Amino acid sequence: MTELSKTGAAVGEPSPSDAPSAFLEVRDLKVHFPTDDGLVKSVDGLSFQLEKGKTLSIVGESGSGKSVTSLAIMGLHRLGARGKNVQMSGEIWLDGKELVGADPDEVRKLRGREMAMIFQDPLSAMHPYYRIGNQIVEAYRVHHDVSKKVARTRAIEMLDRVGIPEPGKRVDSYPHEFSGGMRQRAMIAMALVNNPELLIADEPTTALDVTVQAQILDLIRDLQKEFGSAVVLITHDLGVVAEIADDVLVMYGGRCVERGPVDEIFEQPQHPYTWGLLGSMPRIDRETSDRLIPVKGQPPSLINVPSGCAFHPRCPYADIPKGDVTRTVRPELQQVDGGHFSACHLSQEDRTRIWTEEIAPKL
Amino acid sequence: MTDTKKQEQGPADGADEREVLLKVEGLVKHFPIKKGILQRQVGAVKAVDGIDFEVRRGETLGVVGESGCGKSTMGRVVTRLQDPTGGSIHFDGQDITRLNAAGMRPLRRDIQMIFQDPYGSLNPRHTIGSIVSAPFRLQGVEPEGGVKKEVQRLLELVGLSPEHFNRYPHEFSGGQRQRIGIARALALKPKLVVADEPVSALDVSIQAQVVNLMDDLQQELGLTYVIIAHDLSVVRHVSDRIAVMYLGKIVELADKTSLYESPMHPYTKALMSAVPVPDPKRRGAKSDRILLKGDVPSPISPPSGCRFHTRCWKATEICKTTEPLLLELRPGQQVACHHPESAEDQAPQDTVLLSAAKEAAAGARGTARPATTDPQPKDDQEAPTDK
Ligand SMILES: Nc1ncnc2c1ncn2[C@@H]1O[C@H](COP(=O)(O)OP(=O)(O)OP(=O)(O)O)[C@@H](O)[C@H]1O
Ligand SMILES: Nc1ncnc2c1ncn2[C@@H]1O[C@H](COP(=O)(O)OP(=O)(O)OP(=O)(O)O)[C@@H](O)[C@H]1O
Ligand code: SF4
Ligand code: SF4
Ligand SMILES: [Mg+2]
Ligand SMILES: [Mg+2]
Numbered sequence: 001m002t003e004l005s006k007t008g009a010a011v012g013e014p015s016p017s018d019a020p021s022a023f024l025e026v027r028d029l030k031v032h033f034p035t036d037d038g039l040v041k042s043v044d045g046l047s048f049q050l051e052k053g054k055t056l057s058i059v060g061e062s063g064s065g066k067s068v069t070s071l072a073i074m075g076l077h078r079l080g081a082r083g084k085n086v087q088m089s090g091e092i093w094l095d096g097k098e099l100v101g102a103d104p105d106e107v108r109k110l111r112g113r114e115m116a117m118i119f120q121d122p123l124s125a126m127h128p129y130y131r132i133g134n135q136i137v138e139a140y141r142v143h144h145d146v147s148k149k150v151a152r153t154r155a156i157e158m159l160d161r162v163g164i165p166e167p168g169k170r171v172d173s174y175p176h177e178f179s180g181g182m183r184q185r186a187m188i189a190m191a192l193v194n195n196p197e198l199l200i201a202d203e204p205t206t207a208l209d210v211t212v213q214a215q216i217l218d219l220i221r222d223l224q225k226e227f228g229s230a231v232v233l234i235t236h237d238l239g240v241v242a243e244i245a246d247d248v249l250v251m252y253g254g255r256c257v258e259r260g261p262v263d264e265i266f267e268q269p270q271h272p273y274t275w276g277l278l279g280s281m282p283r284i285d286r287e288t289s290d291r292l293i294p295v296k297g298q299p300p301s302l303i304n305v306p307s308g309c310a311f312h313p314r315c316p317y318a319d320i321p322k323g324d325v326t327r328t329v330r331p332e333l334q335q336v337d338g339g340h341f342s343a344c345h346l347s348q349e350d351r352t353r354i355w356t357e358e359i360a361p362k363l
Numbered sequence: 364m365t366d367t368k369k370q371e372q373g374p375a376d377g378a379d380e381r382e383v384l385l386k387v388e389g390l391v392k393h394f395p396i397k398k399g400i401l402q403r404q405v406g407a408v409k410a411v412d413g414i415d416f417e418v419r420r421g422e423t424l425g426v427v428g429e430s431g432c433g434k435s436t437m438g439r440v441v442t443r444l445q446d447p448t449g450g451s452i453h454f455d456g457q458d459i460t461r462l463n464a465a466g467m468r469p470l471r472r473d474i475q476m477i478f479q480d481p482y483g484s485l486n487p488r489h490t491i492g493s494i495v496s497a498p499f500r501l502q503g504v505e506p507e508g509g510v511k512k513e514v515q516r517l518l519e520l521v522g523l524s525p526e527h528f529n530r531y532p533h534e535f536s537g538g539q540r541q542r543i544g545i546a547r548a549l550a551l552k553p554k555l556v557v558a559d560e561p562v563s564a565l566d567v568s569i570q571a572q573v574v575n576l577m578d579d580l581q582q583e584l585g586l587t588y589v590i591i592a593h594d595l596s597v598v599r600h601v602s603d604r605i606a607v608m609y610l611g612k613i614v615e616l617a618d619k620t621s622l623y624e625s626p627m628h629p630y631t632k633a634l635m636s637a638v639p640v641p642d643p644k645r646r647g648a649k650s651d652r653i654l655l656k657g658d659v660p661s662p663i664s665p666p667s668g669c670r671f672h673t674r675c676w677k678a679t680e681i682c683k684t685t686e687p688l689l690l691e692l693r694p695g696q697q698v699a700c701h702h703p704e705s706a707e708d709q710a711p712q713d714t715v716l717l718s719a720a721k722e723a724a725a726g727a728r729g730t731a732r733p734a735t736t737d738p739q740p741k742d743d744q745e746a747p748t749d750k
Pocket of ligand 5: 066067068120202536537538
């Protein structure tokens with residue numbers, strides 16, 4: 001849908017000519033899928049920036065648009081059969097190049113070396129009938145003019161770095177012969193083999209035990225140190241976020257509801273959904289109460305997105321802001337202070353009061 | 364099963380009196396490695412290598428352990444989706460070790476598995492409406508109010524809505540696919556559910572919703588769960604008892620309080636110490652994390668004796684030569700170790716540390732320090748006779 005993307009870019013406030021200074025900048029990104037039941041607005045106006053060497057964690061509800069955003073940055077929505085069924089608009093700037101309106105072939109050349117992705121579903125990203133080693137070899141040779149033998153040595157080295165035991169013996173296995181976590185690590189090896197400048201890691205450690213997880217996080221840190229790579233880390237594991245993120249972006253219903261430095265998100269969160277998230281967490285460093293407390297109610301429909309604030313049907317504080325504003329006016333991101341933004345109609349006093357009196361003591 | 368349920372209400376305490384639903388003895392699963400044109404077997408991946416455990420009705424057994432240690436394989440063999448290489452499996456009093464597909468069919472209603480890889484386990488050509496109604500069709504079950512209504516109710520329970528009914532698996536997010544697998548597994552209210560990382564792809568709020576749902580079903584219907592997960596805070600929350608696996612073996616099996624508060628196997632202890640805590644203030648303050656040194660050994664050629672000896676900071680000569688048995692060292696706590704934590708040493712005569720262990724210990728002492736009971740595990744544990 002390139003026509004739409006062009007118009008989208010023209011409609012959005014900044015003209016495509018003002019290339020941003022940030023290494024990665026996403027502006028008013030929209031990704032919609034037409035289905036028989038209606039238009040699914042998976043991502044609906046998302047903006048953020050990321051500098052080299054920094055890590056942005058995206059957290060948020062399952063189904064809130066995190067993976068769809070990553071696939072958009074990677075230019076993967078417009079491929080193959082999928083491409084017919086997507087409407088994209090907005091701008092994605094990577095190192096001075098705009099990608100939404102770019103020729104898919106140009107974007108393809110960036111994949112692997114400039115930007116690489118660790119996919120949430122390893123099986124969807126790997127070919128089931130090719131040996132794991134060969135898949136890594138291919139990924140490497142696309143960007144490096146080396147012999148198969150050299151590439152194979154590199155593949156084994158990468159499998160070793162992600163902690164696959166006896167990599168020399170396992171390199172010729174097929175994906176189904178690996179355990180879930182081993183497949184995930186093989187995919188990480190594939191994504192890191194070219195030392196990408198932008199790494200998008202979509203739930204990279206979900207299948208890994210804590211020790212291996214720590215090893216993978218170290219590996220990502222090394223990549224950042226050595227190559228100054230920018231990292232977008234999507235995870236629902238707030239322990240991982242606390243450990244590795246510089247900034248955090250919280251998504252709900254296809255939009256960003258809160259964004260800020262990691263310390264502030266944990267210590268001074270401003271949005272009721274973020275509060276709900278922190279409150280549902282089982283923590284090993286605290287006593288367990290008998291029941292976990294989920295955010296009440298159902299995730300929002302992305303076809304008939306709730307009016308006003310999309311969180312209002314589930315928000316315990318929806319009635320505090322005066323009038324019907326919560327149900328009629330969509331809250332935009334407002335600066336709290338510094339780099340901290342939140343999209344909520346509650347006044348600053350209300351938010352501070354609710355957080356300090358009601359939420360924080362229960363965490 | 365309905366008649367036994369009444370007195371089962373309330374988990375942990377009555378655990379011992381409840382009857383055994385699943386009994387696994389000496390379970391082994393090896394995958395042959397074949398080479399060359401003749402496809403001769405040159406070795407085997409010893410994914411599961413002799414494990415014993417029981418699960419009682421209405422109970423939740425958590426299973427944790429390093430990636431690749433054989434958890435999913437154990438799950439698939441126990442639910443008889445794969446054939447065991449050795450050992451036996453009894454379900455509800457019946458020996459199911461050698462049942463073929465036809466023999467298993469009537470039991471499929473009672474034994475369900477939630478797969479680790481939702482993407483690979485959902486047929487890409489079917490809508491989720493038809494995926495979740497399949498169990499009803501296959502088993503010829505007509506729920507009250509009709510299949511469609513029941514399926515919608517199930518989907519809603521896991522946080523999906525009617526607008527998802529006609530969509531195909533690739534049109535879902537990772538966590539949504541995972542929830543489809545859960546809805547499908549719970550559809551027929553089975554007796555035993557083996558759930559392999561059932562909530563790993565879910566945000567904490569939906570995770571809480573799903574955990575509560577599984578809890579409710581257990582309370583209402585007396586479901587029995589084996590939950591495989593690497594998220595130790597989730598495991599602690601859901602389990603009555605927990606089995607810790609290492610390289611195809613169970614190294615510790617205990618009720619959750621004992622396991623979390625006083626782990627006895629060195630590997631369990633290391634595992635517990637490495638959990639990331641959601642608090643950016645504590646970043647870098649990893650003083651109590653035990654970093655396991657050395658490579659993860661391969662299940663193709665596991666180390667002799669205790670399989671953990673190549674990475675254990677307490678290993679002595681006996682650890683290299685003699686496999687420790689899984690013994691009940693405290694009521695409700697089974698441990699396979701010659702030199703367990705906070706318990707009488709099983710091999711006090713053997714005091715010389717292995718060189719590998721010395722290095723590991725040095726590493727462990729430098730970066731970190733075993734957290735809880737004995738900060739100098741080596742010295743005072745090795746020579747208990749002096750006291
Ligand atoms: N091809 C598609 N057609 C229709 N809807 C889609 C399609 N792909 C994704 N969606 C929907 O878009 C929403 C966002 O999906 P996305 O995969 O980005 O979620 P996510 O935030 O990554 O969630 P999770 O944490 O569960 O992985 C979901 O509600 C999903 O159902
Ligand atoms: N079909 C197979 N053929 C060969 N090897 C296999 C096969 N299935 C599993 N394995 C091997 O068996 C071992 C155990 O795998 P399993 O999937 O049970 O691990 P796991 O404990 O579930 O790990 P994870 O936490 O990563 O999912 C691994 O080394 C794996 O490579
Ligand atoms: S805008 Fe209203 S409904 Fe939305 S989060 Fe804020 S208080 Fe809740
Ligand atoms: S002390 Fe010996 S037996 Fe115990 S875990 Fe360490 S190596 Fe194994
Ligand atoms: Mg996702
Ligand atoms: Mg597994």
